[in-house]
Amino acid sequence: MKLVFYGLWEDERSKLEELHKKYGFDYEATAEELSLLNVSLSEGCAGVSVLGKGAVGDDLLSALHGYGVKFLATRSIGYNHIDLAAAKKYGFKLCNSQYPPDSVAEFTLMLILMSLRKYKQALWLQQVNDYALEHLKGGVLSQKTVGVVGTGHIGGRVIELLSGFGCRLLCHSADYDPKVAQIAEYTDLDTLYQSSDILTFHVPLLPSTKHMVNAEALKKMKEGVVLINTARGELFETEALIGGVENRKIGALAMDVFEGEDGIYHMDRTDDIIRNRDMAYLRQFPNVILTQHMAFYTQLSMDSMMENSVEGLLDFNRKGTNRFEIRF
Known part of the structure; x- marks a missing residue:
């Protein structure tokens, strides 16, 4: 299974590599937020993970669907940046992430x-x-x-x-x-x-x-x-x-x-x-x-969000659902 990670921060890379070695999935990653300029990076990927800052609207979801993406994960608790109506229209399964409070x-x-x-x-x-x-x-x-x-x-x-x-x-x-x-x-x-x-x-x-x-x-x-x-x-x-x-x-x-x-x-x-x-x-x-939206920003939270995102996408592929699935 191949995944692509958008908006990857440097302090997420070590956890991503650890999970890559643990589960054996292939992946692409970029520090850029998902956009129409880089959406082609998702071609051939079953799942996409975004950080949660940029809007993921109908245009992007349509493009992801066209490239064969089935699963979408946000490395954040909130998911109001994702157009749920468009996600439903294109048949995406969606999950968010959690971290210790x-x-x-x-x-x-x-x-x-x-x-x-x-x-x-x-x-x-x-x-x-x-x-x-x-x-x-x-x-x-x-x-x-x-x-x-x-x-x-x-x-x-x-x-x-x-x-x-x-x-x-x-x-x-x-x-x-x-x-x-x-x-x-x-x-x-x-x-x-x-x-x-x-x-x-x-x-x-x-x-x-x-x-x-x-x-x-x-x-x-x-x-x-x-x-x-x-x-x-x-x-x-x-x-x-x-x-x-x-x-x-x-x-x-x-x-x-x-x-x-x-x-x-x-x-x-x-x-x-x-x-x-x-x-x-x-x-x-x-x-x-x-303060600059930093309350969540500890290594504990960053590692948890990456782990939830990866395991969520893998579970979608293996089981058809996961514990953080957003039902809409």
Whole structure:
């Protein structure tokens, strides 16, 4: 069986070669994202693996189908970059990847603590030798109520980590987890918004979750609420965030993702003009932390995603399904 890997990062190569030796498949690989310019590399391959940044639309799926590709894997948990209707039309089997939740969960906890203790402001002030404490009085996590939206793989782990701080924990999710219910209280979304000092989001990007944090949702939240997003940027409506920070409804905002981040995050744009005014405007606020979609980025996660992707494609060929198959 032959596979092709698009968007391959250097720190994925050693794991890919290890899996190649273990399972004996043939493969091609390129650092370039899948595009119409390089889709011909998939000719004669049964399966294709993409990293999860570039859009995989009808045109690309049609071309892959024409070259005989049957199976598609994304080396990411999210798969909103793939046109599912087109994938179904051309008869693809699709799988995503998983990784242990600790990388994102620990990063989420770090953002919560950085927001509460005003680390960004402290870092800025040190750059000009200002070591006064006047603007740096922080909050204590154990005295807060934290609302977790989404109690799946990552959200559940976030709750486990937070439970050690002694804070009150509320949660809301499409699925009920009895283990989570032992340490957090499930409630409806409106109650969660109204009661939480800190809100952290761990849900997939779906039509029902896009812009779930908007102007109407902010009205339901506490004054000075702390918002954390390490899931997908499009869960938050950017215009509403700007308004919330300006009028101090939002006390602190920390996001590892951003609406419209494609073409910016995971690229060196040092000498470029970044044409995302909203990103530039939000970044300048002292109580806003933006990181470059890096919460997942540990060797543990990278190895897991590559392993899931390879084994998923091989299982499609051998068994017709796999444990990470996306059914649509």
